[in-house]
Amino acid sequence: MLEHTASAPARAHEALVRAARSSWSTAQDVRRLATRILEDPQQSRYLRRWLSTYRRSTLDLELPWLPFQVIDRLDAVLDRSSRVFEFGGGGSTVWLARRVGEVVTAEHDPEWHALLTERTRQFAGVTVLDLDMSPGLDDYVASIDAFPDGFFDLVVVDGRERVRCFHHALPKVRPGGVLILDDSQRDRYARAFGIAGEHRHVTIRGLAPCKTTRAHTTVWTVRDA
Ligand SMILES: C[S@@+](CC[C@H](N)C(=O)[O-])C[C@H]1O[C@@H](n2cnc3c(N)ncnc32)[C@H](O)[C@@H]1O
Known part of the structure; x- marks a missing residue:
């Protein structure tokens, strides 16, 4: 031949x-x-850190795909007593596993589910839920309903069906706790702002690990009912 x-x-x-x-x-x-x-010249303070993540994977780096400013704030407030739910896992899952007492991650992609389960096997208190895309993602969206109201200190909405997830997540955050919506500038997520109503929010735009585009994340602090 x-x-x-x-x-x-x-x-x-x-x-x-x-x-x-x-x-x-x-x-x-x-x-x-x-x-x-x-x-935003203030972002130059994150330049060195951003460069160390360039063309690398957030999973290998064990970093959330969120602006550095948000990562640092979370690092300052989370501890072993914290309970966190996230829609959409990744480097964030491992990062959280190293810091908090309980992490529950809803993951729609079977390959990512397997990868995240493997990478978090060594940590107690981590549950990665395997919630396949089929049918209509209803199980994925409603996965947080299994927990009592006010159960979580932090919920991060960073996966599929973000507006529906946001709606289910809001009652599950304790008063004073935090609800995060990543990529909150996207028109299709605008309804989340109406759902959150009067809860205080701040939008952070800036450099994030591995991203060359500007990250855009909104952080709500949930007030007493
Ligand atoms: C925006 S990502 C979630 C990122 C995660 N919350 C984090 O901060 O690391 C949404 C989905 O993409 C997949 N994913 C996670 N990390 C990824 C990565 N580094 N590259 C490509 N896809 C990723 C997973 O299926 C995840 O549910």
């Missing part, structure tokens, strides 16, 4: 094309990063 092997000039050409593509995409990323810093 004749085996096809590329000639040396062809291989060199391919390598050059790959290198050119890679430096073009790096140049694009540098341009985006410069734009982020020019938009």
Whole structure:
């Protein structure tokens, strides 16, 4: 059988094309990063940390895909007495597992479910729920209903069906606790602001691990009923 092997000039050409593509995409990323810093010079304080995450996986880094500012705030307020629910797992699941007493993660993707279960096996107090996409994601959205009202110190809505999840999550956060909606600038999530009503919120925009686009996250503090 004749085996096809590329000639040396062809291989060199391919390598050059790959290198050119890679430096073009790096140049694009540098341009985006410069734009982020020019938009908000305060973000330069996260530059070194952002660079250490560039082109890496949040799961391997064990970091949430949230703005550094939000990560630091959570790091300051969470401890072993904290209970957290998240819609959509990832690096955040491991990050939380290292800090809080209880993490419940609703995950729709079977592969991510398997990966997260493996990566959190060593931690007590972590439950990754396998909630497949079928049918209509109703089980995924309603998974938090199994817990009493006011049970969680923090709920992070960062997966599928965010507005519906947000609606189910709100009563489950204790007074004084925190409810987070990531990518809250998206038009399709705008209804969450109406659902939250009078609860105080702040929107954080800024650099986040591994992201070249500006992260945009809204954080509500749930007040007494
Ligand atoms: C926005 S991600 C959730 C991110 C997670 N809350 C975090 O902060 O690490 C939504 C879904 O994408 C998948 N996912 C998680 N981390 C990912 C990653 N680093 N790259 C690609 N997909 C990811 C999972 O199926 C997850 O439910």
